Amino acid sequence: LETLRLRGCFKLSDAALISLAEARGAGLRELQLSGNSQLGRPALAALSAHCAGSLRALRLEDCDQLGAEALLPLRQLARLEELSLGGICLLSDAVLAELAHSFGPQLQLLCLRGCSLVGPAGVVSLAALCHNLLDLDLEGVELLTDDAAIAIGEAAPGLARLVLKGCVQLSDRAVLSICAAGCPLSRLSLNKIPALSDASLVALRKHCADSLRWLDVSWCRGCTDHGLGGLVDACAQLEELVLWGCSELTPFFFDGHSNDALKIVGRF
16 A cells, blocks of 8 residues: 545544554555544654655645644654645644754645745745745745745745745735746746736746746736736747636737637636
């Protein structure tokens, strides 16, 4: 057994997971535990101890009952390359920094979706240690600041997928810096960033025209026909553009850009 996914198994107890870890943990390379409402620190400690030598990917998601301290046993998973803590809403900066010290250098994928207590200090800790990130999801990390986002862009030059949806404190300054850092962004979500304007679209056009394949600028009402049109015309690889809530756009953009193969989602 190398891959195990347990999603929504809300009756699964710590005792069962401890038994599973003892019997099969040494061979597991990928583990997903999502929506497991009885999951606690004893099970995470057992899984971490028995899977430390083999586990490469862990998705521990939407377990609202887990406090930040309950995640500390994960420090033993020093060989992790992919980690999702999406929906672990009590995750703190201090615990995130502890985890980053353990497996940050080889981490390639990190999801912190909905980790609303994570702030600039935690993200800066990541930037200091996670230089090989290719995929980073910070959706709903509302405390994220421009400076912290800039630190990530500068520290992870290989970043190809970045989700900043709902990071409401960000501005064009963060996007400009991330683009200028040379990240080969292919998938980017800037959904619900109120301060975003055409300046960010110009930066994407200038630095990411050869790599960008998917972009979400839904509810970014500072983006205009001209800004989006220039970006779409320049990004020959762009396959899909998501525009929910962009009611200020007009037929001048929708009918005027030159990328006939582009799929636009959310026009109506």
